[in-house]
Amino acid sequence: MNEVHELFDFFKNHLPVRAIAEELVVFKPETYLSEMANHNFQTAVVAIPAGLMKFDVGDDRLVEIPVDAVFSLQAPLLQVFPHIAAKRRVFLRSGGRVTHIATRSDLDKIPVRLALFGFVSVLETVLKEMVRSLVPEWEKSLSRERLAAARKLYRMKRSRSEEIDVVHCLHLADLGSVFSKEKRYKLFGDQLSRKVFDDRMRDVGKLRDALAHSQDVLPFDWEEIPALLAFILLVMDTDFRSPCLK
Incomplete structure (x- = not known):
């Protein structure tokens, strides 16, 4: 495998989405709406006794984080790219729990x-x-x-x-x-x-x-x-x- 192939393989398979991800900020049920407004967030993750829930601008209630919106923190960036582009953001897990988030704004990094x-x-x-x-x-x-x-x-x-x-x-x-x-x-x-x-x-x-x-x-x-x-x-x-x- 020469340098060209190695470069292609690196960008395709080995540059992780972690390179653009942000650590997840988890809000409390009683403050997440005001916190979203203060930080201009489009999505909030909220901790309740049953686990983590999410709320997107326009939603009328908290909902579970969809399984198809969660990827490994080490997943290839270009593999996750289409999902971020289509869904506006994805959640990333490490050690069995959701720890990071990547949004469309992160695609400009x-x-x-x-x-x-x-x-x-x-x-x-x-x-x-x-x-x-x-x-x-x-x-x-x-x-x-x-x-x-x-x-x-x-x-x-x-x-x-x-x-x-x-x-x-x-x-x-x-x-x-x-x-x-x-x-x-x-x-x-x-x-x-x-x-x-x-x-x-x-x-x-x-x-x-x-x-x-x-x-x-x-x-x-x-x-x-x-x-x-x-x-x-x-x-x-x-x-x-x-x-x-x-």
């Missing part, structure tokens, strides 16, 4: 941005390796302007004694163009359409640019990002024996 950028960077690396191995005439899939831009970047990097090839200088949009042509996107699944592939690659590119430039607000709602992660996983699951992934 550095570990999430690093994980997303890492996923996209690995996608770029793998697509470039696929171009080298599977598309020897990839230049024909790019416009004259895009090919000239890649070659210009290549010459600049070579002048700095960097050991690279022209494929290394392709941008994510260029890679999307290569696999969009000649139905090469079918490598990633027979059911994948060209429109879906093009849309996903364009959106992944937007996400990458926003992350690379540390934009305060990402160009997608949190609920939209899991679809991009699923697309990246689809590409990564392709039966392609890349030298860089052995």
Whole structure:
């Protein structure tokens, strides 16, 4: 397993949701409503004799914490991400009891941005390796302007004694163009359409640019990002024996 695969495995399986979680604040039954207002909380966890209950803004009573809203504190962050995005928050257990909480506001923390950028960077690396191995005439899939831009970047990097090839200088949009042509996107699944592939690659590119430039607000709602992660996983699951992934 090389560095690229190890990086992908780390972000997918070993960066825990604990990295963004907050310790759970437990309120008393007689004060939780005022405490929620004081702290601007959307959710409160309340201790009663029977155990912990929760209350969300808009509810009319305390309810039990749903089993499907509780995850291990050590669960992979990107595995829990879709649940946080969809349900607004999840509860996290450690030592057999709920001890932490992660909300949508926590998704804007550095570990999430690093994980997303890492996923996209690995996608770029793998697509470039696929171009080298599977598309020897990839230049024909790019416009004259895009090919000239890649070659210009290549010459600049070579002048700095960097050991690279022209494929290394392709941008994510260029890679999307290569696999969009000649139905090469079918490598990633027979059911994948060209429109879906093009849309996903364009959106992944937007996400990458926003992350690379540390934009305060990402160009997608949190609920939209899991679809991009699923697309990246689809590409990564392709039966392609890349030298860089052995």
